[in-house]
Amino acid sequence: MTTVVHRAGATLNTVRERGAVRAVVSQGIRGLSLPDGHGSWRGLDADVARAVAAAALGDPEAVQWLPTDPAQRLTRLVSGDADVATCNLSWTLGREAAHPVLFAGVTCYDGEGFLVRRADGMSSPEQLAGRRVAIQAGTTTADNLAAWFGRRGLRVEPVAYATPAEALAAYADGGCTAYVLDRIALAGARATLPHPEDHVVLETAISREPMALAVRDDDTGWFRVCRWVLQFLIGAENAVREEGGEQRAARTAADLAGGYGPALGLDERWAHRILDAVGTYGDIYERNLGPASGLDVGRFANALWSEGGLHYPLPLH
Structure with a gap:
């Protein structure tokens, strides 16, 4: 494997110095981001933030939760108050053109x-x-x-x-x-x-509401980290499906992705930490929106491409 080692971006360095990822979340939407009775945030969006923290810091709970009203979501990110926005925020041309932000990938398709x-x-x-x-x-x-x-x-x-x-x-x-x-x-x-x-x-x-993970556009290194955290979640589920449900396939995918850790400014265990913290994308969806959650929202567009959905994982090699 031949890779180019990128210098860690300023945001990743700052996150490490601070010891936490600051994440804009909703003011409380069950299944996406909502504090439980113990003050811990739960939901699909919250677990994506945990995955970023697990990869960058080694601790999925090293997240500073920033509940924000919709009108201030991008403002808070752009101002430097937050490192990521994972808050049922739809990816649109108008938002990416009007604000200095980039969307790192779709977390959930909705309407x-x-x-x-x-x-x-x-x-x-x-x-x-x-x-x-x-x-x-x-x-x-x-x-x-x-x-x-x-x-x-x-x-x-x-x-x-x-x-x-x-x-x-x-x-x-x-x-x-x-x-x-x-x-x-x-x-x-x-x-x-x-x-x-x-x-x-x-x-x-x-x-059409493709909800996506957003970052500022001034740090391509941090953008790259967040994009591949999300892609790994989807790719790990795809690997499990391709192997007939064999969970070890997710670990094999983590080994493959982990080899590129230094090129992302991470270490070689970053993907394994994501699996340990939140599992695959399928695990996140099932836990927060599936039958066990009490919501029973079908996968539909949020299924893998091979199962009729829109999530098409980028190759991890």
């Missing part, structure tokens, strides 16, 4: 949907025309609603709230007919309601 009361008998978003719907301020939801309903000669009245909790409360108390958010996040919100069975997430998605 914006609607949480409605089962008793209202709604089966399609068109039935919400003329109604008030709760959304989060600082997101692309209002634009998505205007575009989708506008094409059909319809409109809804979006009412923006600063936090997910406030938006959900406005829906729950009857002030709004629906709560509009990414469908995976809606599954988590539904589970927190007193009687989840009285509510349903409509099947229709009105947008």
Whole structure:
């Protein structure tokens, strides 16, 4: 194996000096990033941050969690307050063009949907025309609603709230007919309601929301580390699938990826530490969004490419 050893980027050096990765997360979305009763953050986004910390620092719990409202997510990253943003943040041209950030890869594919009361008998978003719907301020939801309903000669009245909790409360108390958010996040919100069975997430998605891991664009070394942490998670699951579920295949993939550690500014055990901390991408998804999580969100687009999904791992050799 012939590799070029890159000098560790300034961000990686700073993270090591600090002893922690500072990660922007949501203000609380079950299944993605939400503190448990012991103050530990749980969810798919939280586990991606842990994987970065495991690779860079050797400790998956060496994360400073920065819960942030949607309007400030990129601002906080760009200002230098954070090292990564893993907070159900959709990768768009507008965001990458307007801010000095780069998206290191898609963590979860989703689409914006609607949480409605089962008793209202709604089966399609068109039935919400003329109604008030709760959304989060600082997101692309209002634009998505205007575009989708506008094409059909319809409109809804979006009412923006600063936090997910406030938006959900406005829906729950009857002030709004629906709560509009990414469908995976809606599954988590539904589970927190007193009687989840009285509510349903409509099947229709009105947008494409490739949620992604973001970093500043001033440090290609750190960008490279974060990109390959995420790619290793996906590649390790792919290796297991290719070997018929044999878990040792993930360790073989870690050995292969580990050999390039020095070229990334890491050591040769970085990928093994990720497996020890959070497992493969499939393990992360199952733990946080699968049946055992209480949410039971199917893999769909988040399955591997070989199983009909969109996650196509880059080669680790």
